[in-house]
Amino acid sequence: MFGLYDDEEILLKAVKEARDKHLDIDNVYSPFPIHGLDPLLGLSESRLHQAGFVYGAIGTLTAFLFMTWVFTRDWPIIFGGKPYWSVPAFIPITFELTVLFASIGMVVTFYAVNGQGPGVTNPVLDDRITDDKFCLSFDVTDSDEGVDSLKAFLKESGASEIRTKEI
Amino acid sequence: MSATVSPIREPLITGHKNYHQITEDICAPSERTPSLAWVLAFIVAASFLAFGVFCILWTIWFGIGTWNLNRTIGWGWDITNFVWWIGIGHAGTLISAILLLFRQKWRTGVNRAAEAMTIFAVICAALFPGIHVGRIWVVFYFFPYPNTRGPLWVNFNSPLLWDLFAISTYFTVSLLFWYTGLVPDFATLRDRASGLRKKFYNFLSFGWTGAAKHWQRFESLSLVLAGLATPLVLSVHTIVSFDFATSVIPGWHTTIFPPYFVAGAIFSGFAMVQTLMVMTRKVLKLEDYITIEHIDSMNKIILLTGSIVGVAYLTELFIAWYSGYIYEQFAFMNRVQGIYWWAYLGMMSCNVLSPQIFWSRKLRRNVTVTFVMSIFVNIGMWFERFVIIPTTLARDYLPSSWSYYVPTWVEVGIFLGTLGIFFTCYLIFTRIAPVVAIAEVKAILKSSGDQYAGKQTHQGLSHSQQTSVHEPH
Numbered sequence: 183m184f185g186l187y188d189d190e191e192i193l194l195k196a197v198k199e200a201r202d203k204h205l206d207i208d209n210v211y212s213p214f215p216i217h218g219l220d221p222l223l224g225l226s227e228s229r230l231h232q233a234g235f236v237y238g239a240i241g242t243l244t245a246f247l248f249m250t251w252v253f254t255r256d257w258p259i260i261f262g263g264k265p266y267w268s269v270p271a272f273i274p275i276t277f278e279l280t281v282l283f284a285s286i287g288m289v290v291t292f293y294a295v296n297g298q299g300p301g302v303t304n305p306v307l308d309d310r311i312t313d314d315k316f317c318l319s320f321d322v323t324d325s326d327e328g329v330d331s332l333k334a335f336l337k338e339s340g341a342s343e344i345r346t347k348e349i
Numbered sequence: 350m351s352a353t354v355s356p357i358r359e360p361l362i363t364g365h366k367n368y369h370q371i372t373e374d375i376c377a378p379s380e381r382t383p384s385l386a387w388v389l390a391f392i393v394a395a396s397f398l399a400f401g402v403f404c405i406l407w408t409i410w411f412g413i414g415t416w417n418l419n420r421t422i423g424w425g426w427d428i429t430n431f432v433w434w435i436g437i438g439h440a441g442t443l444i445s446a447i448l449l450l451f452r453q454k455w456r457t458g459v460n461r462a463a464e465a466m467t468i469f470a471v472i473c474a475a476l477f478p479g480i481h482v483g484r485i486w487v488v489f490y491f492f493p494y495p496n497t498r499g500p501l502w503v504n505f506n507s508p509l510l511w512d513l514f515a516i517s518t519y520f521t522v523s524l525l526f527w528y529t530g531l532v533p534d535f536a537t538l539r540d541r542a543s544g545l546r547k548k549f550y551n552f553l554s555f556g557w558t559g560a561a562k563h564w565q566r567f568e569s570l571s572l573v574l575a576g577l578a579t580p581l582v583l584s585v586h587t588i589v590s591f592d593f594a595t596s597v598i599p600g601w602h603t604t605i606f607p608p609y610f611v612a613g614a615i616f617s618g619f620a621m622v623q624t625l626m627v628m629t630r631k632v633l634k635l636e637d638y639i640t641i642e643h644i645d646s647m648n649k650i651i652l653l654t655g656s657i658v659g660v661a662y663l664t665e666l667f668i669a670w671y672s673g674y675i676y677e678q679f680a681f682m683n684r685v686q687g688i689y690w691w692a693y694l695g696m697m698s699c700n701v702l703s704p705q706i707f708w709s710r711k712l713r714r715n716v717t718v719t720f721v722m723s724i725f726v727n728i729g730m731w732f733e734r735f736v737i738i739p740t741t742l743a744r745d746y747l748p749s750s751w752s753y754y755v756p757t758w759v760e761v762g763i764f765l766g767t768l769g770i771f772f773t774c775y776l777i778f779t780r781i782a783p784v785v786a787i788a789e790v791k792a793i794l795k796s797s798g799d800q801y802a803g804k805q806t807h808q809g810l811s812h813s814q815q816t817s818v819h820e821p822h
Binding site: 231256298 | 367369370416447463469493500501502504505506508511512515517518521522524529532534536537539540541551552555556557558559560561562563564566567568569570572573574577578580581584588591778787788789791792803
């Protein structure tokens with residue numbers, strides 16, 4: 183069951199009330215990110231950037247160690263009278279691969295943990311959630327006794343529409 | 350993260366929009382049948398593209414001999430065009446990444462189109478190094494892969510190889526950043542569509558639902574990608590300048606090249622953004638989202654970077670004189686007064702003198718002047734690369750090798766072809782994707798919409814509205 187709100191401020195207020203009443207919010211869907219919502223929902227900070235750091239570090243090591251191996255072990259060649267292990271010349275490629283690994287790794291992780299990807303179809307509660315409606319949803323079953331009180335809550339908190347949908 | 354709206358900030362969204370109207374306005378261009386102007390533009394662009402493909406095939410079939418390069422002039426229009434295109438791409442990343450880090454709200458109106466421009470410009474740029482090597486069928490030798498020739502590795506100490514890594518990385522990261530931003534907007538289009546169109550956008554939108562946790566990760570990802578793209582974009586043109594600066598050619602072997610190239614890249618990129626935006630906002634009727642305020646902001650950047658480039662030109666001349674090194678002095682006298690004096694004049698007048706008119710607020714906010722100026726800057730920046738490359742090579746150390754380089758029809762054709770690729774891709778983009786980032790514009794509506802922000806309405810703004818506005822991520 184979900185309520186659709188016309189404005190993110192009404193929704194924020196509703197989420198606050200729901201939290202005070204200890205209602206079990208399933209999810210909030212919105213057409214754009216709402217600031218101040220995450221702490222209300224009890225969402226911890228995303229760890230995506232930490233993953234990004236790890237991917238980047240892997241990129242740094244891959245590039246630097248590979249070039250070191252090539253020019254000192256596998257096929258040492260002198261270029262322009264410089265040492266085999268000419269570290270300053272490795273910096274550009276090391277930097278580029280750091281960025282490349284971090285970016286690709288983060289984007290892939292992002293879609294993987296979101297359960298998204300090319301051709302994936304996730305259930306959409308209402309078509310207008312990507313347009314101008316802000317949705318607060320609750321997970322209920324038919325036999326639930328709290329359905330009516332939830333409905334009343336949604337209505338009271340300013341939802342313009344209250345609907346149920348089976349997923 | 351509430352932001353206080355400054356009363357002197359101009360609104361960035363005009364026309365008293367609400368969320369639904371924003372969706373309608375921005376989705377509309379991709380939902381109606383293409384206009385006659387679009388069809389005609391597409392035919393012209395596709396014709397240029399076709400001619401470019403013909404010239405590329407001609408080059409591959411008959412070899413690089415079909416170009417007017419010779420023993421001393423190893424780089425001509427090919428690398429000139431390469432540097433020109435890659436520079437144009439830089440504005441997109443600047444808008445999407447650097448302005449995101451600086452929390453400049455006006456970026457939301459233009460970032461999507463500018464990022465698209467980056468991607469298409471990098472495609473055009475990457476074409477030239479690919480074909481100028483001559484034997485394109487062994488072009489994969491560029492990449493360090495385990496091979497049966499030893500394995501013989503590529504030279505990791507060469508700026509040309511750094512360039513390959515820089516541009517591949519730049520293209521990949523720009524594409525990921527752009528597409529990640531597009532996904533929520535594709536979801537908007539998906540939820541408005543039906544039938545085959547819905548299937549198409551369902552595929553593109555990756556199953557986006559707009560859940561709170563997803564938005565949180567989305568913002569985290571955008572911020573880190575912006576943080577990565579910022580040093581990346583600076584590195585890319587720095588490395589492009591290393592192609593020249595690490596050589597021993599007088600006029601190229603200078604330490605000023607990296608910052609000077611980066612400033613020039615941003616300068617030319619913003620000019621191309623202006624060219625596209627002035628047309629796009631008019632044709633797609635997006636004047637409420639890409640406002641005069643946006644055009645004004647971009648013209649300020651053009652003025653700034655144009656002046657930086659001007660200082661760089663004068664510094665080069667001064668340092669050449671001051672060095673007391675006759676070959677360096679000759680190289681620069683040759684640029685100013687030599688056989689290609691007209692290119693130098695074109696560069697100086699288009700890049701340094703003409704942007705100075707933007708000190709005037711009135712001219713900065715004039716759409717026609719902006720459009721004409723953007724074309725001037727595009728031409729001027731092309732001349733800059735031409736001045737650096739063939740002018741220098743045409744007068745090398747050995748006077749018996751001096752020559753005068755003019756391109757063949759094949760070289761000109763490939764350049765026209767890249768313009769065709771660029772505009773064909775851009776036109777297709779305007780049909781498929783929302784040209785303005787819908788979700789981001791909605792997120793700044795309450796801080797930058799004209800019913801909320803600006804001089805006139807600020808007096809009447811209630812306290813609750815002031816404290817509840819949100820910053821874009």
